[in-house]
Amino acid sequence: MSSQTLLSAEQLSRRFGLQTAVQSVSFSVVQGEVLGFLGPNGAGKSTTMKMLTGNLAPDSGKVIINGIDLLADPKAAKRHIGYLPENPPLYRELTVREFLTFCARLHGLSNKLIQPAVDNVIERCGLQTMQRRLIGQLSKGYQQRCGIAQAIIHQPDVVILDEPTSGLDPIQIQQIRQLIRDIAHQHSVILSTHILPEVEMLCDRVQIMHQGQLVFSDTLQALQSQRQHAALKVAFRSPPSVTALANLPGIINVETINTQQFRLHFSPEQDPTDTLLHTAVAENWQLTQLTPEQDSLEQLFTQLVSNETEGAAA
């Protein structure tokens, strides 16, 4: 696979009044890659995406799309991006087909190519049954699909999706994720989310933003190895004493949830699951639950942020 850089941002900064929304953020996306932007609400994800698509002018920094400077030649650069903002930009009084036809024209597709392109995205986004309906009457999930269809109709090199699954029900989320996976076969995708599992399911590379700064940028594997503390949630019908659990090899800390449930923290190098099982059977503790727990996103953030400050101090 050729790894041509399709989009690169250099030292992007943006302030709103006194508040710094994004501070010298640099990154790049290569062809065929899915880049996940992860961060809590207000971390600057949407602001960054608006700057990447020319909807917001950065205070300083540069965006290069397919070798074209977005700020110097916006018209040429914008041909290579498709963008779905947080709220899909739709004209509610048009039908799905009318809207997509308009979008195809807007992106400068020639008359001959418009109908095939519209048919193609309608099929890819599963909108066949809805194509004659008014957008205003569609459910949120279908509106979201319409928004995605609009972003990919002109076959852009980079598709930028801002929280594509927010506000949808679980089934719709599944469908949209499937759709994004399909899109990733043909386009490079940048997507933002505050849901960690979503990134794990979809992305090749992860960038974590916190308070306008990139605190982490690496592959998904690296992210998983970053999560140092691991825990097991266990429950027993006839629970042993806390000391008995704490004496098991590898256990760092035992947290008592209630009389029967415990959370066992252990260091990742020494997984105590096997020992725990053997001991539980031997001692007849009657194990009823054994759930591996990973750090929540919040813990991960605090950890990454504290790592960052420690790194800076050292």
Added chain:
Amino acid sequence: MWLVARLECYRLFMSPLAWVLLALVQLLLAYLFLTHIDYFSQVQGQIAAIPGAPGVTELIVAPLLSNMAIVLLLVTPFITMRSFAEERRNESLPLLMTAPLSVAQIVIGKYLGLLGFFVLLLLLLMLMPLSMLLGSPIDIYQLAAGFIGLLLLLSSMIAIGIFMSSLTAQPVIAAVSSFCLLFLLWIIDWAGQSDSAGSNVFSWLSLISHFEPLLRGEMFSADIIYYLLVSTAFLLMTIRRLDSLRVAS
């Protein structure tokens, strides 16, 4: 650019507002048209004896066009309020901003789309005075001058409305503020009627004072340039405003 214009016009016709306005404006002016005809038929006998008395065109067409100007003043803010305020409220502006279009193309596209709608409305309205051709000859040239005057007046009013619409994300505020500005530019002429030194300036600023000569069938390049200047100035201000939306915090 033409695409944005086409979409704007098409979306207008998708909404009931455009149809309702077309119908009501037509109805209102048809009624006024009838009153003018009625009045004319009453005084016809008396003025027939006076040599050089005003004819059909002066007594029916000119007042009707003047009425049209006032009705259009009331109506334009309701149509132009949608252009940018609604897009911003629905957050659909990123669609146009992400597309390979310049801001100028978006603004001029919207302007042309709205102008297209009003030209259609104007043509429908023109059928009324033209229908008089069935019964009596009228001064076609005076009518044409009036038509051009209305067109220029509309062009300025749309540009002002679009600018006001780009200032706010609330369509209603856009409508009210553009109505106020238009009305102010309309009545500023009254200040120009007084004899004080600066009054000419006010009179020159007024939208209506440049329309009246055209209504009489007199085309001055100064009047035409005034309307073109107003339209261009407000469109340029809209472009600046949208540009600054990306920069402002």
